[in-house]
Amino acid sequence: MSAHLPDEQNHFPGLSRIGALLADPGRAAMLWALMDGSARPAGELTLIAGLSPSAASAHLARLTDGGLLALEVRGRHRYFRIASPDIAASIEALANVAQASAAQRPIPRPARTVPVDMRYARTCYDHMAGELSVQLFERMLNHKLLTLHGNMLDATPAGAAQLASWGIDVAAQQSRRRRFACTCPDWSERRPHLGGALGAALLDAWSSHGWVERTERPRILRITPAGHRQFDAFLTN
Incomplete structure (x- = not known):
């Protein structure tokens, strides 16, 4: 008999999704770099995380789509910051x-x-x-x-x-x-x-x-x- 998995929305809403976002060392490094309240450009976060530009772009997109980061577009540059004080x-x-x-x-x-x-x-x-x-x-x-x-x-x-x-x-x-x-x-x-x-x-x-x-x-x-x-x-x- 297969085990019945609990309904995430009812029992632990969003925890596994947030946990997955935080589990990657590169994403964690970018989030921690933004804990001073600053908004940093994608290129700087790429260097901090030690990732390739393509990999960093994918990680930043996941963090933004997941609601942990907010994106600010300044001309041709993209800046990211922590989405809210509660986060x-x-x-x-x-x-x-x-x-x-x-x-x-x-x-x-x-x-x-x-x-x-x-x-x-x-x-x-x-x-x-x-x-x-x-x-x-x-x-x-x-x-x-x-x-x-x-x-x-x-x-x-x-x-x-x-x-x-x-x-x-x-x-x-x-x-x-x-x-x-x-x-x-x-x-x-x-x-x-x-x-x-x-x-x-x-x-x-x-x-x-x-x-x-x-x-x-x-x-x-x-x-x-x-x-x-x-x-x-x-x-x-």
Whole structure:
């Protein structure tokens, strides 16, 4: 008797399709290169993935058709970016799962260290991730500036006041179609940082204040001396 396969749409909608898209190392490399929130040309992604132009074109088409990438046409050039913040957060979460499962394998594996600058402050699509981001998020929770409901968050009155001091209009962020605030797994810290519209707004605000700067290295953020003073004061008060 042949086994009856479950109806994918009812039992695990789309998981096998998404899994197949992520399973190829070349496609995974192109997706990870776009996790800084940038839009990159097809030629650059081809080099990053180490593929031939024809193979890269086929992989990019699959990722776009599958809804993981969005295509932007600029003149004669094609640029690709992660299709949405939720997809970026899912990729970051999968990186966290991959690291955790690798550590549980019985076969000894060489230790893989995370570069200090990558671990301390980096982008996770359009918000900040890394050690500092996790510390700031935990401080917000411990001081009841944010309240946690599952993996979703709300700002308390005290939190709204703190966010306003950083230049964040909570009501404006809550009115956006995007989720206001949510937890996002941090693959280097194994603890969540802040994602959603609020996470993106905070990175924009801290950048505009001159506390955080993007660097020439993809995803890595630099905390300025002024930023260190501001964040240290917030974390210790």
